[in-house]
Amino acid sequence: MFQAATINSANKADFYGELSQQLKGLLHGESDTIANAANTSALMFEMMPDLNWAGFYFLRSDSELVLGPFQGKAACVRIAVGRGVCGSAVEKGTSILVEDVHAFPGHIACDAASRSELVVPLHHNGKILGVIDLDSPTASRFDAEDQAGVEAIARIFVEASY
Numbered sequence: 182m183f184q185a186a187t188i189n190s191a192n193k194a195d196f197y198g199e200l201s202q203q204l205k206g207l208l209h210g211e212s213d214t215i216a217n218a219a220n221t222s223a224l225m226f227e228m229m230p231d232l233n234w235a236g237f238y239f240l241r242s243d244s245e246l247v248l249g250p251f252q253g254k255a256a257c258v259r260i261a262v263g264r265g266v267c268g269s270a271v272e273k274g275t276s277i278l279v280e281d282v283h284a285f286p287g288h289i290a291c292d293a294a295s296r297s298e299l300v301v302p303l304h305h306n307g308k309i310l311g312v313i314d315l316d317s318p319t320a321s322r323f324d325a326e327d328q329a330g331v332e333a334i335a336r337i338f339v340e341a342s343y
Contacts, residue, residue: 183207185227197330200228201337208341217342219250221334225315226252233294233318237303238267239311246271246311253316257291265289267312270300274309278328280321292316299323301335305343313338 185203190196204224208217218237226235236251238260246260246267263272265287270277279298282288288298295316303310313335317323 185224188228193324193326193330197326197333200224200330201333203228204334204337205341208337212342214342215250217338221313221338222250222252225313225331225334229315231317231319231322232315234292234314234316236314237311238314240271240309249311251314254292257289260289266298266300267314270302270312271309274302274304276301276328276332278323278325280323282316294318296320297322299327299331301328301331303335303339305339310339310343 188196188199207220211217222236226232234253237249238246239249241247244262248256248258260268262268266277266279277300279285282295282298297317297320299315301313
């Protein structure tokens, strides 16, 4: 049975290196996408400080993301590609880091407490499958090191699940 170990590192590169190793151990031998998304969101929510939401949206058509496994308050179920931070990340094909969601045009407020957001697309064989979405109640919670770390988490998830 897997048990998450506390990561005692103030250095973000070291933190994400350890989080990545724990995720590899957690997902080892499992290929079910839903099970892996559930465990990945649980691990991120438990281990990453200052989050109020961590989860997945999956692209179910060329025009719409649908809510997947997550941790946090109930969330928006469907998001159009091009709308909000998640839909914009899919449309652009790149990660989007938002320091202040109130300043992001068209932000979709599923939880009014959210102040910053990081969305990372899930890439596989040249296609986008969905996104990892992280929200924080603190403005400017995420930076480039968080983005790089969560992009590594996304690669581990995709490798295990597809």
